Each structure stands twice: as structure tokens, then as C-alpha cells.
Amino acid sequence: MTPEITAKPQHTNLGLSDGDVLRMYGYMVLARVLDERMWQLQRAGKARFVVSAPGHEGAQVAMVWPLDRERDWFVPYYRSLAACLVKGMTPTEILLSVLAKATDPSSGGRQMPGHYSSPRLRILSGSSTVGTQYPHAVGIAYAAKVRRTGEVVVVSIGEGGTSEGDWHEALNFAGVHRVPCIFCVENNRYAISVPLHKQMAVDSVAVRAAGYGMPGVSVDGCDVLEAYRVMREACERARRGEGPTLVEFRVERLSPHSSEDQQERYRSPEDLEAARRRDPLVRFGGYLRSVGLLDDTRDQALWARARREVDEATEAAERAPDPDPATLLRHVYHDPEPDRPADPVYWIPRE
Numbered sequence: 489m490t491p492e493i494t495a496k497p498q499h500t501n502l503g504l505s506d507g508d509v510l511r512m513y514g515y516m517v518l519a520r521v522l523d524e525r526m527w528q529l530q531r532a533g534k535a536r537f538v539v540s541a542p543g544h545e546g547a548q549v550a551m552v553w554p555l556d557r558e559r560d561w562f563v564p565y566y567r568s569l570a571a572c573l574v575k576g577m578t579p580t581e582i583l584l585s586v587l588a589k590a591t592d593p594s595s596g597g598r599q600m601p602g603h604y605s606s607p608r609l610r611i612l613s614g615s616s617t618v619g620t621q622y623p624h625a626v627g628i629a630y631a632a633k634v635r636r637t638g639e640v641v642v643v644s645i646g647e648g649g650t651s652e653g654d655w656h657e658a659l660n661f662a663g664v665h666r667v668p669c670i671f672c673v674e675n676n677r678y679a680i681s682v683p684l685h686k687q688m689a690v691d692s693v694a695v696r697a698a699g700y701g702m703p704g705v706s707v708d709g710c711d712v713l714e715a716y717r718v719m720r721e722a723c724e725r726a727r728r729g730e731g732p733t734l735v736e737f738r739v740e741r742l743s744p745h746s747s748e749d750q751q752e753r754y755r756s757p758e759d760l761e762a763a764r765r766r767d768p769l770v771r772f773g774g775y776l777r778s779v780g781l782l783d784d785t786r787d788q789a790l791w792a793r794a795r796r797e798v799d800e801a802t803e804a805a806e807r808a809p810d811p812d813p814a815t816l817l818r819h820v821y822h823d824p825e826p827d828r829p830a831d832p833v834y835w836i837p838r839e
């Protein structure tokens with residue numbers, strides 16, 4: 489049956505084909521299913537820790553969509569699951585890091601889950617120290633400008649991270665040198681349990697852009713097409729050599745901060761319910777239905793395909809070998825000489 493059309497398509501005005509918007513939605517579904525699987529693995533005692541991203545998927549898909557997936561850079565933070573999928577990471581690669589396996593491309597099982605990285609895909613390895621990814625991104629963008637490579641850098645962070653000195657230093661340098669970097673901020677109004685009004689004296693992160701001589705845009709991150717429009721403009725600006733843009737995505741954090749958190753202790757039932765009502769998957773799915781691109785049958789098929797993909801990825805990741813304990817110190821401290829044992833100061837074997 490052909491779905492009923494009740495609205496005029498907006499995506500074609502943005503240069504997005506029907507296939508593009510269905511693929512965007514497909515990534516959002518995949519990220520949601522993978523996210524749920526990460527929690528299951530943590531609850532089953534197979535993963536130590538999970539930091540999750542439901543509610544951020546729409547903003548993240550829009551954030552990476554305008555990039556040249558091979559040439560441009562993405563500098564993630566721990567919540568960047570959907571963005572890393574769009575950039576090219578596979579569910580298996582993500583789960584290899586969640587389960588800390590030897591073949592985990594992010595860090596060979598060394599970093600906490602959520603520290604996504606892929607040299608192949610130009611996804612930069614991040615530190616756990618909130619904010620440090622911003623100066624790194626600016627460094628890459630500065631190099632791209634000096635070398636005239638035409639590469640663009642997208643970096644992301646939560647609004648809590650914008651209180652860090654690193655964040656401000658990065659924006660200042662980027663504004664002065666007009667580097668091709670897009671500074672994304674996923675504003676879900678909470679830094680773990682700390683609400684927005686205790687993090688900053690302004691309502692919107694975007695207004696700070698004026699202090700660094702760049703445009704600042706605040707966009708509803710649950711509105712995928714509007715978020716994409718803003719990102720596409722920012723990327724075009726960067727490519728034309730006109731410098732950086734600060735983009736604040738107003739999103740919802742539908743999960744606790746991480747598997748170590750209980751958000752019911754500091755968020756009211758009304759707040760949580762209001763967040764659920766803004767679920768970007770429901771909203772974007774609704775848009776696709778209204779323009780005749782989605783109906784129940786197609787939607788169910790998309791979710792079923794994502795579940796199959798995540799099941800296969802889970803099996804592959806669970807089968808993968810654990811790291812060899814003898815390699816514990818490799819890439820952590822200075823690599824020991826091949827003919828000398830690891831530095832005993834750092835490696836004290838248990839009795």
C-alpha cells in the first residue's frame with residue numbers, strides 16, 4: 489500500500505533525496521538499537537561501563553551528513569555513537585570497544601567504552617578529560633588551512649564541557665586564524681546531574697560565538713532537517729575559507745548520563761516525560777510518514793534489519809579475542825624496548 493501524503497516534502501529543498509532521508513533515519517534506528525544492546529551487555533556483566541546517546545541521534549546524523557566521509561575529520565566525544573556510525577564505523581567495531589577486545593579499532597581495549605576512534609575514517613582518538621578534543625580539532629583544522637587541503641573538521645562536546653578552559657582557548661584561536669572547523673555542542677541541559685543554569689550564566693551556548701568573532705547558531709537538534717541545514721551551511725562556509733561556526737544543538741538525553749548514573753534522583757518525572765515527547769526518532773519518522781516515504785511495514789522492516797545487524801555484530805564482537813595481558817602497557821606509556829620487559833614501576837604483578 490502507498491503511504492498517505494499529508495505534508496509537502498522539505499528535504500528536497502535542502503538537496504536531500506528520498507533515499508538520503510531514509511538512510512539518515514536508518515542510521516538513527518541503527519544507533520538506537522545498538523545503544524540498547526550496549527546496555528544489555530553492561531547489565532549482563534559483559535561490558536564494564538556504557539555511556540549512551542538516545543535522544544542525540546538526530547543532531548549527530550545531521551552533524552556528519554554534510555562531510556566528505558573520507559577526507560574530512562570528525563573529533564567525537566563519548567556520546568557520539570550515531571555520528572561515528574555515519575562517519576563509517578560499523579556496529580561490530582563499536583561493540584569491540586564496548587567489550588574491550590584486542591581488535592577494538594578505537595584503542596585495542598585500552599580506553600573506556602565511548603572513546604571512539606578510527607585512523608582509517610579520520611575519527612580522532614579522544615581523552616576522557618572533557619574539553620580536550622576542542623584544541624585537538626583546532627590543531628587539525630589549522631594544519632588543513634596551512635596545507636590548503638580543503639579538509640573540514642567537525643568536533644562535538646556537551647554543553648557542560650563548554651565550561652572548560654580548553655573550549656574557550658580553542659574557539660579563540662579558531663576565530664583569530666579562521667580555521668575550517670565547526671564547533672558542535674550537544675546541549676541536553678545536564679552535565680551528569682548539574683542543570684544548565686548552574687553551568688552557565690547565559691541560556692544559549694551559541695551567544696558566546698560573538699566573543700570569538702564567529703557566527704553562532706542555536707538549532708533544535710531533534711529537528712533533523714533544520715539541524716542538517718545549519719550544518720551544511722557551516723561546512724560550506726568553512727570550505728569557502730570563511731572560518732569556523734559554533735552550532736548548538738538543543739537535544740534531549742533520554743538515558744541516564746551513563747551506566748553509573750540514576751537520573752530519576754535528580755530529574756522530575758515531568759522533565760523525563762517532556763524529553764521523551766521530543767524523541768528525534770519519533771519526530772523524523774513522523775515527517776517521513778507525512779511525506780509518504782514511510783509506513784508501518786517499511787518502518788518495521790527497517791527496525792528488523794537494524795536488529796539483525798546488531799545481533800550479528802554482537803556475535804562477532806563476543807567471539808573476538810581478548811587482549812593479550814603481555815601487551816597491557818603497549819600504547820599506554822612509552823613502549824618498552826623489544827628485548828626489555830615492561831617498566832616494573834608501572835607493572836607490578838599480583839602475588
Ligand SMILES: Cc1ncc(C[n+]2csc(CCOP(=O)(O)OP(=O)(O)O)c2C)c(N)n1
Pocket residue numbers: 567616617618619645646647648649650652674676678679680741745
Ligand atoms: C575535565 C573533566 N571534568 C570532569 C569530568 C567528569 N565528567 C565526565 S562527563 C561529565 C559531564 C559532561 O557533561 P556535558 O558536557 O554536558 O555532556 P553530556 O554528558 O551531557 O553529553 C563530567 C563532569 C571529566 N571527564 N573531565
